[in-house]
Amino acid sequence: MSPVPDPLELYRQILRIRRFEETVLDKFPSGVFYGTTHTYLGQEANAVGVLSCARPDDIVVSNHRCHGHFLAYGGEPRALFAELMGRETGVCGGRGGSQHLHWRNFYSNGVQGGTVPLATGMALAEKLRGSGAAAIVFLGDGTLGEGIVYESLNIASLWRAPILFVVENNRIAQTTPSELAVAGAIATRFEAFGISCIELDSSDVLEILPAAGRLLDEIHAEPSPRALVLHTARFGPHSKGDDTRDSIDVERLRRTRDPLVIHGARLPEEQRKAIEAEVVEQITLAFRLALGDPAPDPQSLPGATTP
Amino acid sequence: MTTVLDALNQALHAAFQADETVFLLGEDVLDPYGGAFKVTRGLSTAYPGRVLPAPISEAGITGIAAGMALRGLRPVVEIMFGDFITLIADQLVNHIAKFRWMYNDQVRVPLVIRTPMGGRRGYGPTHSQTLEKIYLGVPGLRVLAPSSIGDPGGLLSRAILEDDNPVLFIENKLLYLLPVQHPAGMEEFEATESKAELLGEGDSYAPTFTLALGGAPPAAITLVAYGYMAELARQAALRLAYEFEIFTELVIPTQLAPFEIEAVLASTRRSGRLLTIEEGTFSLGWGAEILARSVEALGSGLRAARRVAALEVPVPASGILELQALPSVEHIVQTAKKMV
Numbered sequence: 001m002s003p004v005p006d007p008l009e010l011y012r013q014i015l016r017i018r019r020f021e022e023t024v025l026d027k028f029p030s031g032v033f034y035g036t037t038h039t040y041l042g043q044e045a046n047a048v049g050v051l052s053c054a055r056p057d058d059i060v061v062s063n064h065r066c067h068g069h070f071l072a073y074g075g076e077p078r079a080l081f082a083e084l085m086g087r088e089t090g091v092c093g094g095r096g097g098s099q100h101l102h103w104r105n106f107y108s109n110g111v112q113g114g115t116v117p118l119a120t121g122m123a124l125a126e127k128l129r130g131s132g133a134a135a136i137v138f139l140g141d142g143t144l145g146e147g148i149v150y151e152s153l154n155i156a157s158l159w160r161a162p163i164l165f166v167v168e169n170n171r172i173a174q175t176t177p178s179e180l181a182v183a184g185a186i187a188t189r190f191e192a193f194g195i196s197c198i199e200l201d202s203s204d205v206l207e208i209l210p211a212a213g214r215l216l217d218e219i220h221a222e223p224s225p226r227a228l229v230l231h232t233a234r235f236g237p238h239s240k241g242d243d244t245r246d247s248i249d250v251e252r253l254r255r256t257r258d259p260l261v262i263h264g265a266r267l268p269e270e271q272r273k274a275i276e277a278e279v280v281e282q283i284t285l286a287f288r289l290a291l292g293d294p295a296p297d298p299q300s301l302p303g304a305t306t307p
Numbered sequence: 308m309t310t311v312l313d314a315l316n317q318a319l320h321a322a323f324q325a326d327e328t329v330f331l332l333g334e335d336v337l338d339p340y341g342g343a344f345k346v347t348r349g350l351s352t353a354y355p356g357r358v359l360p361a362p363i364s365e366a367g368i369t370g371i372a373a374g375m376a377l378r379g380l381r382p383v384v385e386i387m388f389g390d391f392i393t394l395i396a397d398q399l400v401n402h403i404a405k406f407r408w409m410y411n412d413q414v415r416v417p418l419v420i421r422t423p424m425g426g427r428r429g430y431g432p433t434h435s436q437t438l439e440k441i442y443l444g445v446p447g448l449r450v451l452a453p454s455s456i457g458d459p460g461g462l463l464s465r466a467i468l469e470d471d472n473p474v475l476f477i478e479n480k481l482l483y484l485l486p487v488q489h490p491a492g493m494e495e496f497e498a499t500e501s502k503a504e505l506l507g508e509g510d511s512y513a514p515t516f517t518l519a520l521g522g523a524p525p526a527a528i529t530l531v532a533y534g535y536m537a538e539l540a541r542q543a544a545l546r547l548a549y550e551f552e553i554f555t556e557l558v559i560p561t562q563l564a565p566f567e568i569e570a571v572l573a574s575t576r577r578s579g580r581l582l583t584i585e586e587g588t589f590s591l592g593w594g595a596e597i598l599a600r601s602v603e604a605l606g607s608g609l610r611a612a613r614r615v616a617a618l619e620v621p622v623p624a625s626g627i628l629e630l631q632a633l634p635s636v637e638h639i640v641q642t643a644k645k646m647v
Contacts (some may be wrong), residue, residue, distance in 0.1 A: 061379070072373070091411075092409065092410055092411040092413075093411040095409055095410075095411050096409050096410065096411070097406060100405075100409050100410070102406075102410035102411075102414060103408075104374045104415055107377070107410075109402060111397060111401045111402070113397075114366075114370055114397050114398055114401060114402050115402075116370070117366070117368075117369070117370025117371045117373075117374065118370050118371075118373055118374040118377070119374060120367075120370070120371050120374060120404060121370060121371035121372060121373060121374020121375045121377075121378075122374035122375070122377060123374075123377075124371065124374070124375060125374060125375040125377075125378035125379060125380050126378060128330070128375075128380065129378070129379060129380070135374075147366075148366045148367055148370065148397075151362070151364035151366060151367030151368075152367050154362060154364065154367070154369065155361065155362065155364060155367055155368070155371060158362070159359065162490070215557070275434045283406075
């Protein structure tokens with residue numbers, strides 16, 4: 001049931017996230033965006049690999065670092081830029097901002113942990129309604145500190161929720177390395193609840209995709225939870241300019257763990273360059289169009305008065 | 308005689324019957340136990356598979372129910388004791404109450420969280436509190452509280468079946484065994500019913516009742532109370548009238564948030580004096596908000612204003628201490644006497 005991946009399309013998707021996030025960090029100092037952001041640089045193969053296996057009706061629940069998941073789900077770069085700019089045309093009309101997105105069956109929230117029961121409940125609802133859809137929830141290593149995650153794993157297993165838990169372990173929660181925050185092992189946390197788990201230490205989309213595909217096939221075949229633990233690398237800061245890691249270590253990650261380089265090496269140069277030109281143009285255009293989009297009307301807020 | 312417990316139980320059965328998307332999640336809700344206070348009794352027998360017996364995971368259950376609500380079901384959550392609503396705070400405040408607005412009106416969250424609240428049963432500091440004031444004023448969250456006066460079952464039924472927004476439904480434990488009194492049928496009182504018109508959402512389905520003593524002279528004080536305090540205020544209103552010739556009107560809201568003050572103002576314009584009664588602690592609470600809004604609206608038209616509330620200590624387990632800590636008919640009578 002897993003899709004046969006089109007290597008060019010996978011490269012296009014990884015690159016689209018990369019250019020989007022680079023544009024965000026590049027343009028933030030100019031003041032065009034408002035508030036905060038958490039970029040997905042370095043982790044792109046996770047979203048692309050997992051969501052390439054999602055079926056059209058499957059539900060995706062994401063977290064504060066959600067841009068990559070949103071774009072891999074099929075979300076429009078222009079609408080996401082507009083949301084980050086607080087425009088009326090944004091994914092949520094500028095109400096949610098970077099961390100709070102909803103479009104079709106995609107939902108994200110910026111509070112850690114609380115999305116996990118939410119996704120579990122969504123999965124159960126689909127099962128109870130007999131829709132055949134599953135839920136996929138992305139969480140990070142930092143979120144493993146939240147107790148509600150384990151309440152959710154317990155109930156997801158007891159009630160056989162059709163859900164895939166995807167842990168993206170980038171080994172750092174904001175500025176706290178996982179050695180200071182995550183005791184023991186991650187995979188066994190799922191296995192303790194009777195949830196079988198695949199663990200990968202890879203930035204290669206062609207390794208991540210089949211693992212996710214296998215787990216989602218199992219979930220769809222017989223509703224029950226599964227987990228995918230992806231050890232990954234965050235190239236950028238937690239938010240903007242707040243990376244406390246040694247720059248030598250980050251450079252090493254960029255050299256050895258870049259999903260764009262790993263997968264790009266498989267493609268003929270001519271086709272790769274054509275995709276690069278196409279994506280650069282697409283993201284540049286999306287940014288420019290969003291810049292021209294209208295702001296929401298402050299008077300639309302209930303109780304608003306003219307100052 | 309129908310008790311409030313009967314009415315709520317019947318409303319749940321009727322909701323399950325009427326709409327197959329209604330589910331219930333809670334702890335110890337399976338028959339024969341049927342919930343710690345028996346509000347869910349019979350449901351798991353009549354509707355197997357739609358009553359989901361949960362582990363002791365209030366936050367998890369609430370989050371799961373929210374996910375179910377976002378995906379087209381109408382779940383009801385029972386939190387066994389109101390004291391435990393602290394455990395669901397993140398779910399309520401940062402998720403459930405926000406989704407509809409934060410996602411730009413693209414989703415609905417038809418979710419009811421019911422919980423028994425309040426003291427006078429000797430359960431001590433962590434099983435006797437009145438904590439709903441923590442959740443009053445959270446944008447996007449409706450807080451309802453039936454009393455024995457009115458139609459508690461109808462209120463729950465409409466919250467489950469008709470409300471597409473999240474509701475926190477507060478059931479004072481002492482209401483459960485009281486008979487439901489229809490306002491129109493009360494012997495000593497003449498009742499009027501109003502429904503608040505709320506900013507941005509039209510009329511609320513939750514009524515406010517205003518009770519005036521039948522055939523009495525104009526009221527000198529407006530009493531405002533909800534939940535079980537409405538019953539204490541009703542008793543106090545009779546004592547004030549018969550023993551002290553102090554005549555009152557009693558305003559009983561069933562929707563605590565978002566709050567519409569108009570019924571309180573209408574009565575207070577007649578009486579000139581306002582006394583709020585709540586079982587929560589005194590400071591920074593529900594009564595304070597009502598007094599503040601009344602002062603803003605009435606100015607010097609408000610001649611006296613007072614609050615009766617719980618003492619600012621944890622609710623004691625000892626019966627004699629608990630009685631002293633929580634508002635009583637006597638507290639209400641004595642406070643009212645000082646106002647005229």
